[in-house]
Amino acid sequence: MFEIHCPYCNEKRSEIEFAYAGEAHYVRPTAQEQTEMSDEDWSRYMFIRDNIRGEHAERWWHNSGCNMFFNAIRDTVTDKFVMTYKMGQPRRTETQIEAARKNNAEQKAKS
Amino acid sequence: MKYSAISLFANALSGHKKWPVQFPDKEPKKEYDAIIVGGGGHGLGAAYYLAKRYGITNVAVLEKGWIGGGNTGRNTTIIRSNYLFDESAAMYDHAVDLWDGLGQELNYNLMFSKRGVLMLAHNVHDVQSFQRHVHANRLNGVDNKWLSPEECKAFCPPLDISPHRRYPVMGGALQMRAGTARHDSVAWGYARAASKLGVDIIQNCKVIGIRRDPDGAVEGVETEKGYIASKKIGVSAAGNTSVVMEMAGLRFPLESYPLQALVSEPVKPVMPCVVMSNAVHAYISQSDKGELVIGAGTDQYTSYSQRGPLHLQEHNVAAICEIFPIFKRQRMLRSWGGIVDVTPDRSPIVGKTPVKGLYVNCGWGTGGFKATPGAADMLAYTVAHDAPHKINAPFNLDRFVGGRLIDEAAAAAVAH
Numbered sequence: 001m002f003e004i005h006c007p008y009c010n011e012k013r014s015e016i017e018f019a020y021a022g023e024a025h026y027v028r029p030t031a032q033e034q035t036e037m038s039d040e041d042w043s044r045y046m047f048i049r050d051n052i053r054g055e056h057a058e059r060w061w062h063n064s065g066c067n068m069f070f071n072a073i074r075d076t077v078t079d080k081f082v083m084t085y086k087m088g089q090p091r092r093t094e095t096q097i098e099a100a101r102k103n104n105a106e107q108k109a110k111s
Numbered sequence: 112m113k114y115s116a117i118s119l120f121a122n123a124l125s126g127h128k129k130w131p132v133q134f135p136d137k138e139p140k141k142e143y144d145a146i147i148v149g150g151g152g153h154g155l156g157a158a159y160y161l162a163k164r165y166g167i168t169n170v171a172v173l174e175k176g177w178i179g180g181g182n183t184g185r186n187t188t189i190i191r192s193n194y195l196f197d198e199s200a201a202m203y204d205h206a207v208d209l210w211d212g213l214g215q216e217l218n219y220n221l222m223f224s225k226r227g228v229l230m231l232a233h234n235v236h237d238v239q240s241f242q243r244h245v246h247a248n249r250l251n252g253v254d255n256k257w258l259s260p261e262e263c264k265a266f267c268p269p270l271d272i273s274p275h276r277r278y279p280v281m282g283g284a285l286q287m288r289a290g291t292a293r294h295d296s297v298a299w300g301y302a303r304a305a306s307k308l309g310v311d312i313i314q315n316c317k318v319i320g321i322r323r324d325p326d327g328a329v330e331g332v333e334t335e336k337g338y339i340a341s342k343k344i345g346v347s348a349a350g351n352t353s354v355v356m357e358m359a360g361l362r363f364p365l366e367s368y369p370l371q372a373l374v375s376e377p378v379k380p381v382m383p384c385v386v387m388s389n390a391v392h393a394y395i396s397q398s399d400k401g402e403l404v405i406g407a408g409t410d411q412y413t414s415y416s417q418r419g420p421l422h423l424q425e426h427n428v429a430a431i432c433e434i435f436p437i438f439k440r441q442r443m444l445r446s447w448g449g450i451v452d453v454t455p456d457r458s459p460i461v462g463k464t465p466v467k468g469l470y471v472n473c474g475w476g477t478g479g480f481k482a483t484p485g486a487a488d489m490l491a492y493t494v495a496h497d498a499p500h501k502i503n504a505p506f507n508l509d510r511f512v513g514g515r516l517i518d519e520a521a522a523a524a525v526a527h
Contacts, residue, residue: 002420016422020412043512047364047455051353053415076367076415 007086008068021059023049024071025091053077057091073097114218133299134306139313142340143171145494146332147347148318148355150174151183153472154347155301156487162308165495170310173334175317179298182349185449186480187372187406189385191228191289193248193255195522198505200251205502206485207288213484219300221292222399226384228289229267233278233390241284258283267384269437278391278433291396297483321358328467345470345494350450352473359466364511365452368409369419370477373446377401393430405431409477418448451476457520461489461503470494
């Protein structure tokens with residue numbers, strides 16, 4: 001069991017308070033787009049997910065806490081969270097993730 | 112060497128120190144007629160059937176770790192075929208047919224035991240849905256029968272069928288041809304038999320790239336041990352299928368989740384069969400060593416870590432204690448996790464891919480072990496003929512575009 005930092009509560013809480021909610025930054029096509037898009041594109045939207053081995057952008061839900069959804073970057077090989085951030089914020093760039101990773105390592109070295 | 116009572120006796124005389132190596136650890140050749148990526152039961156089985164049934168013996172199995180170290184050695188060894196839909200019944204029953212006599216065929220003791228799988232119904236919905244399964248199975252020629260609570264108790268004495276329990280047993284569906292097998296033996300048995308037929312089993316050889324010619328067809332694979340050419344590549348990489356497919360520029364409808372299981376301390380024989388309960392959500396059997404083998408659904412988040420959080424194991428054990436209060440004081444011995452690749456409809460993908468010469472067997476989710484011989488045979492058939500067999504034809508990739516899903520997720524005869 002690990003601890004997850006909720007960006008709304010701004011504290012680390014136990015994993016059992018959270019639920020996984022799939023890939024992050026996933027945009028549902030508008031009603032108009034849905035009528036015009038091909039079967040292949042609809043299939044891609046419905047069924048294809050990143051399933052990355054490594055750092056994965058994903059949604060989590062603090063369902064037994066503040067009840068808010070937020071986004072996270074987690075390494076799917078080690079299950080370690082690199083960072084969490086609020087809903088609506090843009091997808092994190094490689095530089096931002098790298099900076100967060102460095103920051104985590106420094107924090108760990110201090111404690 | 113052929114394993115037999117005589118060879119066992121002869122080797123006992125020399126203190127079991129002179130057994131020959133079961134299969135040699137090969138270095139890769141420059142080129143093969145076919146390459147199988149993934150040395151689990153499915154991959155080794157595919158190589159075996161390619162050589163045995165379809166006449167392609169110049170085959171290599173590439174395994175990134177050691178054979179059988181992935182999901183083949185990380186499951187709860189349950190074998191059954193009582194799936195709802197016609198396509199699934201054909202696929203899983205083909206596997207159960209092949210399990211019969213497989214130990215003889217491979218000359219390897221797989222400890223296949225048809226001890227029966229009993230699925231418990233705890234509410235009216237369960238009763239109706241399982242009876243529908245029983246009828247659907249029988250129409251498809253798959254054995255499955257309905258038992259009253261008393262018959263369940265007679266078949267599996269540790270069950271508590273008191274109507275006052277929180278989840279009373281209202282009946283059960285029993286498949287008698289179902290059971291368990293020794294999972295490591297399956298990998299070793301296939302490896303040994305395939306190796307005898309000329310298949311090269313190459314361990315510690317991770318595939319890092321797939322090379323393609325200007326027309327897009329596969330030419331070979333880049334590995335940790337160098338480039339190996341082959342015009343046919345069968346991928347049987349379970350939880351890591353997405354990673355391998357990415358090398359060919361393909362995105363698959365798969366998500367990889369850990370599936371945990373655990374065993375108790377060994378005890379004397381107490382569980383005569385496999386018992387599954389979807390409503391309480393757990394399944395249990397007893398290994399020949401005496402351990403109670405316990406499993407349930409996947410973890411909640413995607414991961415490649417081959418382990419999961421402890422609170423989910425606690426959840427599994429709690430479910431078992433709910434059905435079998437007799438096991439409340441049983442102590443747990445060890446646990447493990449495998450990475451299962453789950454499709455949106457919980458049915459596998461076995462067949463061709465959009466890339467010429469690249470074939471796939473994936474998406475078995477939580478139910479891959481039972482299908483090992485069937486899936487292996489279907490992958491081998493597809494690789495050999497460049498076309499799917501009629502059993503695996505419906506399990507194509509196109510169904511996610513066309514919409515002809517095989518929705519065992521909704522039919523769920525199984526705890527996912």
